[in-house]
Amino acid sequence: MPYVKELYTKPDDFAGKEVQVSGWIRTSRVSKSFGFIELNDGTFFKNLQVVFDDTLPNFSDVSKYHISTAITIKGDFVLTPEAKQPFELKAKEIILEGESSADYPLQKKRHTFEYLRTIAHLRPRGNTYSAVFRVRSMAAFAIHKFFQERGFVYVHTPIITGSDAEGAGEMFRVSTLDPMNPPLTEDGKIDYSKDFFGKSSNLTVSGQLNGEAYALAFRNIYTFGPTFRAENSNTARHAAEFWMIEPEIAFAELSDNMQLAEDMLKYVIRYILENAPEEMQFFNSFIDKTLLERLNFLVDSEFKKVTYTEAVELLLKSGKEFDYKVEWGTDLQTEHERYLTEEIFNMPVFVTDYPKEIKAFYMRLNDDGKTVAAMDCLVPGVGEIIGGSQREERLDVLLDRMEKLGLNEEDYWWYLELRKYGGAKHAGFGLGFERLIMYITGMTNIRDVIPFPRTPKSSDF
Amino acid sequence: MPYVKELYTKPDDFAGKEVQVSGWIRTSRVSKSFGFIELNDGTFFKNLQVVFDDTLPNFSDVSKYHISTAITIKGDFVLTPEAKQPFELKAKEIILEGESSADYPLQKKRHTFEYLRTIAHLRPRGNTYSAVFRVRSMAAFAIHKFFQERGFVYVHTPIITGSDAEGAGEMFRVSTLDPMNPPLTEDGKIDYSKDFFGKSSNLTVSGQLNGEAYALAFRNIYTFGPTFRAENSNTARHAAEFWMIEPEIAFAELSDNMQLAEDMLKYVIRYILENAPEEMQFFNSFIDKTLLERLNFLVDSEFKKVTYTEAVELLLKSGKEFDYKVEWGTDLQTEHERYLTEEIFNMPVFVTDYPKEIKAFYMRLNDDGKTVAAMDCLVPGVGEIIGGSQREERLDVLLDRMEKLGLNEEDYWWYLELRKYGGAKHAGFGLGFERLIMYITGMTNIRDVIPFPRTPKSSDF
Numbered sequence: 001m002p003y004v005k006e007l008y009t010k011p012d013d014f015a016g017k018e019v020q021v022s023g024w025i026r027t028s029r030v031s032k033s034f035g036f037i038e039l040n041d042g043t044f045f046k047n048l049q050v051v052f053d054d055t056l057p058n059f060s061d062v063s064k065y066h067i068s069t070a071i072t073i074k075g076d077f078v079l080t081p082e083a084k085q086p087f088e089l090k091a092k093e094i095i096l097e098g099e100s101s102a103d104y105p106l107q108k109k110r111h112t113f114e115y116l117r118t119i120a121h122l123r124p125r126g127n128t129y130s131a132v133f134r135v136r137s138m139a140a141f142a143i144h145k146f147f148q149e150r151g152f153v154y155v156h157t158p159i160i161t162g163s164d165a166e167g168a169g170e171m172f173r174v175s176t177l178d179p180m181n182p183p184l185t186e187d188g189k190i191d192y193s194k195d196f197f198g199k200s201s202n203l204t205v206s207g208q209l210n211g212e213a214y215a216l217a218f219r220n221i222y223t224f225g226p227t228f229r230a231e232n233s234n235t236a237r238h239a240a241e242f243w244m245i246e247p248e249i250a251f252a253e254l255s256d257n258m259q260l261a262e263d264m265l266k267y268v269i270r271y272i273l274e275n276a277p278e279e280m281q282f283f284n285s286f287i288d289k290t291l292l293e294r295l296n297f298l299v300d301s302e303f304k305k306v307t308y309t310e311a312v313e314l315l316l317k318s319g320k321e322f323d324y325k326v327e328w329g330t331d332l333q334t335e336h337e338r339y340l341t342e343e344i345f346n347m348p349v350f351v352t353d354y355p356k357e358i359k360a361f362y363m364r365l366n367d368d369g370k371t372v373a374a375m376d377c378l379v380p381g382v383g384e385i386i387g388g389s390q391r392e393e394r395l396d397v398l399l400d401r402m403e404k405l406g407l408n409e410e411d412y413w414w415y416l417e418l419r420k421y422g423g424a425k426h427a428g429f430g431l432g433f434e435r436l437i438m439y440i441t442g443m444t445n446i447r448d449v450i451p452f453p454r455t456p457k458s459s460d461f
Numbered sequence: 462m463p464y465v466k467e468l469y470t471k472p473d474d475f476a477g478k479e480v481q482v483s484g485w486i487r488t489s490r491v492s493k494s495f496g497f498i499e500l501n502d503g504t505f506f507k508n509l510q511v512v513f514d515d516t517l518p519n520f521s522d523v524s525k526y527h528i529s530t531a532i533t534i535k536g537d538f539v540l541t542p543e544a545k546q547p548f549e550l551k552a553k554e555i556i557l558e559g560e561s562s563a564d565y566p567l568q569k570k571r572h573t574f575e576y577l578r579t580i581a582h583l584r585p586r587g588n589t590y591s592a593v594f595r596v597r598s599m600a601a602f603a604i605h606k607f608f609q610e611r612g613f614v615y616v617h618t619p620i621i622t623g624s625d626a627e628g629a630g631e632m633f634r635v636s637t638l639d640p641m642n643p644p645l646t647e648d649g650k651i652d653y654s655k656d657f658f659g660k661s662s663n664l665t666v667s668g669q670l671n672g673e674a675y676a677l678a679f680r681n682i683y684t685f686g687p688t689f690r691a692e693n694s695n696t697a698r699h700a701a702e703f704w705m706i707e708p709e710i711a712f713a714e715l716s717d718n719m720q721l722a723e724d725m726l727k728y729v730i731r732y733i734l735e736n737a738p739e740e741m742q743f744f745n746s747f748i749d750k751t752l753l754e755r756l757n758f759l760v761d762s763e764f765k766k767v768t769y770t771e772a773v774e775l776l777l778k779s780g781k782e783f784d785y786k787v788e789w790g791t792d793l794q795t796e797h798e799r800y801l802t803e804e805i806f807n808m809p810v811f812v813t814d815y816p817k818e819i820k821a822f823y824m825r826l827n828d829d830g831k832t833v834a835a836m837d838c839l840v841p842g843v844g845e846i847i848g849g850s851q852r853e854e855r856l857d858v859l860l861d862r863m864e865k866l867g868l869n870e871e872d873y874w875w876y877l878e879l880r881k882y883g884g885a886k887h888a889g890f891g892l893g894f895e896r897l898i899m900y901i902t903g904m905t906n907i908r909d910v911i912p913f914p915r916t917p918k919s920s921d922f
Contacts, residue, residue: 003612003680005612022711022712022885023680024677024883024885025883041680041712042614042676042678042679042680042681042711043612043679043680043681068882068883069883070677070711070712070883070884070885072712097712097883097885097886098854098880098883098884098885098886099883100881100882100883101881101882104882105882119875120674120875121671121674121875121876121878121879122674122678122878122882124674124675124678124679125677125678130678130679133614133616133675133679134614134679136615136617137609137613137614137615137616138609140605140615140617141605141606141609141615144601144602144605145602148598148599148602151464151466151504152598153503153594153595153598154597154598154601154602155594155598155912156597156601156687156704156911156912157912157913158702158912158913158915158920158922159620159687159689159702160633160664160689160701160702160915160920161920162920162921170637172621172635172636172637172657173635173636173637173640174633174634174635174664175633175634175636175640176631176633176634176691177640179634179636179638179640179643179651180650180651182640189641190640190641196633196691196693196701196917196918197701197915197917197918197919197920198918198919198920199920201920203621203635210582210912210913210922213581213582213583213585213922214585214594214912215503216485216586217503217583217585217586217591218503218504218585218591218594218595219464219484219502219503219504220503220504225686225687226617226620226686226687228620228621230637230657232657240621240657240658241619241620241621243617250483250503250531251483251502251531251533251558393559414580414581414582414922415582417582417583418582419559420561420562421529421561421562421565421566421583422485422486422529422530422531422558422559422560422561423531423559424483424485424531424558424559425558425559450617451616451617451618451619451671451675452618452619452671454619454621454658456657456658456659457657457658457659458658458659459619459621459622459623459658459659459660459662460623460875461619461671461674461875
């Protein structure tokens with residue numbers, strides 16, 4: 001009982017043999033005495049052509065099967081070198097596995113992505129989402145493979161947490177208290193000591209701080225798990241729930257960090273180009289006609305590197321009018337990032353050494369006292385895809401920085417202890433997995449690369 | 462700058478050469494004019510022996526380095542076939558990377574697991590947890606490898622959800638409403654339409670229902686992500702946050718499901734035995750002396766199969782006195798499960814076809830009208846490690862069952878549509894990842910196989 005993928009991968013093994021194949025009807029054409037079914041079994045992007053005729057005892061039933069009916073076919077597998085499709089299955093028996101009905105919402109015509117989001121349980125049965133989510137699966141595996149081949153330890157950092165890694169980002173509260181009658185403290189506040197974890201808890205925005213603890217034990221580690229932002233922003237690039245990859249490497253500096261990020265991106269993209277050629281061809285034909293050119297160029301190029309200070313100068317010199325003013329000391333906006341990577345460099349580029357005021361407390365202070373060893377990786381078409389830094393390993397410098405930012409030492413006791421007990425220099429970055437999938441597939445809305453997306457006012461399915 | 466792992470894997474490549482190695486001091490012994498350092502760099506379970514003497518200009522400083530100091534050594538790598546260790550590094554230069562101090566909490570002596578949980582940020586630097594979490598990482602990868610090699614699509618099912626898959630299990634509420642002053646509806650209830658997602662939301666207890674939608678598109682899929690239970694049970698086997706693997710296969714029955722579960726368990730265990738021999742030897746010596754025997758036996762055995770009805774008969778016939786009474790129609794307790802797998806079969810065993818009353822609504826009703834096509838996989842030492850079933854694909858039977866259980870059809874509209882539009886027969890199971898790691902390592906408390914465990918009143922780090 002081969003999969004359709006096997007028939008496409010090694011057709012000669014099955015040529016002339018009787019096989020049994022199960023799948024769903026994508027389309028069918030029926031005439032008086034014979035018919036064709038395009039069968040998809042989910043294992044491969046392409047369909048298997050099934051031919052049947054009125055020698056089947058249930059010919060008239062089969063002729064009426066609706067799109068998406070599940071069937072099993074027993075028949076002869078025949079190579080058809082003269083025809084459009086490389087082979088076909090001549091049915092000798094067709095068994096109904098699960099019927100479909102005339103009101104099946106995914107009829108053979110173009111639907112808008114907006115409509116398809118309302119049938120997220122059915123949309124992976126069509127070409128676009130079948131390709132997107134197979135590529136997503138492969139890309140996830142490629143990431144694991146990349147890190148495991150290099151001896152990195154995969155760490156499951158906690159999802160529920162009492163701390164906010166970045167000291168920023170709105171968070172989802174996690175609780176089992178009765179929302180109508182929460183217990184109160186003497187001074188009338190919510191008494192979180194009565195809550196499940198005995199304190200106020202949230203969904204994580206980053207596993208980085210926990211990841212650092214493990215990098216200082218295993219040297220090279222990575223996380224790959226869901227993270228959350230409760231920001232009420234309805235954009236095509238933001239979701240409330242998304243997956244992030246956060247490697248962390250010890251005895252390493254910013255240059256090692258950039259090399260790792262570049263190697264990883266190239267590895268994953270090469271893996272997809274090699275293992276999903278049908279899907280990538282589809283995206284290149286129907287989603288973004290420059291996709292393959294762009295990705296093939298990327299895997300063969302060396303990424304550019306520019307400091308924030310140089311980037312600001314380049315943007316100012318460009319004479320381009322931006323909506324947001326470019327000025328040393330303010331953060332780069334997406335329009336600036338895209339101009340840098342798309343117009344100035346036409347290439348992925350690392351921007352490094354940002355002013356400390358616009359970056360997180362844990363980033364390593366450079367010798368100039370003004371900038372920190374941060375890096376953002378910008379790619380054409382998306383903008384920032386990776387953000388990272390060397391971490392401040394010097395306890396005194398870190399404490400000084402936390403004090404100036406008003407952070408409470410006690411909240412970070414264990415994070416500070418990592419510096420006290422053999423805190424080697426170390427660095428890491430975060431890659432938003434959905435941004436990567438958008439970059440690889442050419443899809444432009446994050447809702448179309450997440451199986452069941454969670455965004456403001458939307459958590460259906 | 463090789464990793465210690467490379468030195469152990471291919472020592473001949475480095476023999477007689479000058480190398481540079483970084484890592485942390487596990488122990489050191491110093492005499493008047495020379496000393497030894499056991500260096501661990503996190504890439505390998507074993508340490509590298511470093512020898513140094515007073516020709517080092519900083520000999521007296523190095524002699525005083527505390528445990529866990531981070532250092533880089535330049536020196537000659539020498540094979541020592543006559544000695545206990547296979548090679549050593551003769552230091553010519555030792556550079557301080559990050560100092561440690563005398564109060565380092567993980568001194569070279571036996572600590573209790575309870576104590577080590579209080580220093581979860583440091584415990585992976587010791588032998589036991591270094592082994593546990595490297596095995597955990599490898600096992601996660603082995604699971605991905607197993608499914609990807611078989612063409613399964615990895616699906617990220619949602620973490621935040623409005624539904625409770627099992628219709629059971631206490632859940633964590635996720636909200637951004639002001640807990641002190643939540644908006645109320647006219648009849649005085651919390652107005653969740655004002656909440657982030659526009660309705661009451663929880664953390665998922667299972668990705669199965671979403672997984673089914675994807676299996677009916679891709680045929681074979683799996684999930685691997687965090688799941689949550691807000692049960693206030695402080696046992697060695699329960700955590701509030703844990704990772705689960707949930708494959709789902711279409712055009713498949715219970716027997717296919719059992720075969721998949723058995724193949725997967727054997728694959729992962731074989732992978733660990735082959736790729737982590739040092740760690741497994743450590744567990745066998747210090748955690749569970751029957752571990753390797755048990756695992757080697759498992760990978761070469763065919764799992765047993767027994768129906769629930771037969772299992773009940775066997776338990777009754779055994780004459781063993783249990784705390785909980787054995788009786789057809791009530792669920793098996795852990796003591797019953799362990800007696801079956803440990804005493805009666807001494808082997809992993811699938812128990813199938815449970816009474817429908819004690820199983821979930823989505824399990825396929827057997828022709829006897831009394832039992833459902835469920836399966837639990839029981840293993841010695843742990844009890845239930847996998848639970849699964851064939852799913853009810855017949856819309857009328859499913860509706861009938863939901864009605865009897867008082868489930869609201871509208872809440873399951875999309876799940877029901879899966880049956881309406883080509884609902885092929887399908888099956889799947891859930892594997893608790895931490896239970897698997899406990900089984901593979903011999904560790905007996907779930908808190909010791911999760912990097913930063915979340916349990917009632919405990920979400921530190």
